[in-house]
Amino acid sequence: MLVTGRKLPIGIQTFEDIRNDGYLYVDKTALMWTIANIGKPFFLSRPRRFGKSLLISTFEAYFKGRRELFTGLAVEELEKKWEEHPVLHLDLNARKYTTPADLDAILNQHLERWEAVYGEEKRDRASEERFAYVIRRASEQTGKGVVVLVDEYDKPLLQAIQNEPLLESYRSTLKAFYGVLKSADRYLRFAFLTGVTKFSQVSVFSDLNQLNDISMNYDFSTLCGITHEELLSNFEPELMALSRANGMNVEEVVDAMTRQYDGYHFHPNGEGVFNPFSVLNAFFSKEFGNYWFQTGTPTFLVELLKESDYDLRLLMDGIETAASAFTEYRADRKNPIPLIYQSGYLTIKDYDKRFQMYRLGFPNDEVRYGFLNFLVPFYTSVTDEERSFYIGKFIHELESGDVDAFMHRFEAFFADFPYELNDQTERHYQVIIYLIFKLMGQFTQAEVHSSRGRADAVVRTPKFIYIFEFKLNGTVEQAMEQIEEKGYAFPYTAEDQQVIKVGVEFSAEKRNVERWMVAKEI
Incomplete structure (x- = not known):
């Protein structure tokens, strides 16, 4: 039992579990509702462990009409209809992709589950044909627009980033699969894809060019992450407990957490956010540790840095670049900055509006010193x-x-x-x-x-x-x-x-x- 008596949702990515089991929840449902009602196909890029899976799960509960899960939250007052839609939730996060068969297997697993509900007539066809058929059948059978939610769309691509033949195989498969969302538009109520990276338009998303990328949208820059105001208003008991455990006052604790975990900016003028995973772990452990960095060593990023002969001194001091140079990764270009930015090791620090140049830098001390420490054995x-x-x-x-x-x-x-x-x-x-x-x-x-x-x-x-x-x-x-x-x-x-x-x-x-x-x- 925590001293505060409150349950922190560390590693809990299912909205239903958080709400039914009494975990603390920072209410993002007003932003979720806005997105769900202003358009149809969306894409959001955020670093790992920033709440993308929880966001997808929240969308799923909303579109399934689970009103009881939203009691007391902002969306309860905003939504008047609470209609239930067929939801196709594709999660690519929970598998290791080492061969083309691995990707085929995970797609087949989801398709079989959907086909068991909406019909199996196209089961002997290619995965993209089966996907298109399931979407159409789900819409026809329910009389409702279909909701497609894709969590970590790029997980196979990231795991093959240094294996060009395997990367090309995954890219070809996913390009055709995601391209279905354009041809099936008439049957869709909503589509939302998340991932770490934004691969170039000429590759995975070239057949899905109507995607509304909100990764750097001002209105949704705090969709994932914890703002300073949310930290103070949602975690007062945890801040008090952390201050007692470390012999600090609350103001000193907030300052320390700001240096250690704050500083992520997903729009040059947007509000900054704290890393939610590190914040929750710091409250649970009552120590200012490097929690996010320790959960995933960026070995492939260091290899990219070495292969590209990138001058690391530029990275350490902060770099200036145009938006196109850090928002879209092209595997054929030896520029590691897009992946480093999108993976969460760099963030927007400043923006020169006149020349449309961004300044990127480490978001906070956890990332700065975690990354530098990680580099030492490589150099x-x-x-x-x-x-x-x-x-x-x-x-x-x-x-x-x-x-x-x-x-x-x-x-x-x-x-x-x-x-x-x-x-x-x-x-x-x-x-x-x-x-x-x-x-x-x-x-x-x-x-x-x-x-x-x-x-x-x-x-x-x-x-x-x-x-x-x-x-x-x-x-x-x-x-x-x-x-x-x-x-x-x-x-x-x-x-x-x-x-x-x-x-x-x-x-x-x-x-x-x-x-x-x-x-x-x-």
């Missing part, structure tokens, strides 16, 4: 288990002024690097440097720069300010000279902390740190 020889130990030691050594110990430990991140230092691997070194200092930023004020006219990195501790300059194709003397000539230390001379300048030289032969030099401001 260094340091294991997951060692990473936290190293970062903690880095902080202690700089706080105590032991630069030599810091640099000796720094070398471990570059050990066993397999290539000669050249243009390609120079960026790899720079990425590792970025990772180290960005991860230190969890515990102390650390900045790492890529622009000219600024030191490569600056770290603030209670007693010291460190100015770092790295030379991948130069000497330690040149690094120190650059610190002096460019006046990198000047902005910090009025600070209370002692300024320490550190020049670092890398060796192409050793493929590691060769020398470093330390100078302290008097």
Whole structure:
């Protein structure tokens, strides 16, 4: 039993279960009702564990006329008819897709269930023909428009993202299957598809070009997720319990949750939302953990980053891009940003209306540090288990002024690097440097720069300010000279902390740190 005495719907994706079993529910039914009554075929892209399955289940209960499940919710006052419609609910989330037969099996499983109700005359035909027939028969038999709900339409495609032949097979099957929704339009009352990604119009949805994509619609930007107001109004007992468990007041708890879980924006001017999965788990565990990130490691995203030779420093600092560059993924283009954005690791931070350019960045600290921590084993020889130990030691050594110990430990991140230092691997070194200092930023004020006219990195501790300059194709003397000539230390001379300048030289032969030099401001 929770201290608050309330049941949190962690992992509960069925609206009926939430309502019948007394789970807490954040009311999104006014938005649901609006969508259900302003059009017919809709598409919504949201990251995993953002409530897409629950939304689909809510639509299903609504269109089945289950009025009793909506008692006390906004839609109870909005809906006057409560008509029951035939609902075809296709859930592609609960299976692993490794062969074309896996996709055929899940489609066949759903089709057989629908055919058992509405007729089996086309059972020997292709899946798309059977789908079209079931829709028509359901409408004719009930005299009502059919509702088609597709949960995680792109699950097979995502699992085959690095296997082009398999991806093409899935794409061909799903293109024909989803294309039925256009030809069957006269029999449909409503259609709603959800997924993580928006694949290019020339692939899966090319035959379904009338889809109304509301993924970046202002009015529905808070359809999935928890707003700041919803957090305060729905979770007061949980906020109090979390504050008591952590020795914080409620305002401090809300601030901590905002830094850790808020910050998702699905429209440049839309209200931001908290990650619902992390919020519920934080309330349940009474700890500010990295719950969402731990539920799915984005290995395929890291592989895409490495294959595309994408400069990770741009990703870490935030990138500017046109909407088309991050909203539609094309498998034939080596641009990982659309998948990273749509998977929830980047979000909209700003929008330049004049030039129609978006700025994307990490939504919050859970994603920022979760993603950076996850990258370390892919770019260094340091294991997951060692990473936290190293970062903690880095902080202690700089706080105590032991630069030599810091640099000796720094070398471990570059050990066993397999290539000669050249243009390609120079960026790899720079990425590792970025990772180290960005991860230190969890515990102390650390900045790492890529622009000219600024030191490569600056770290603030209670007693010291460190100015770092790295030379991948130069000497330690040149690094120190650059610190002096460019006046990198000047902005910090009025600070209370002692300024320490550190020049670092890398060796192409050793493929590691060769020398470093330390100078302290008097």
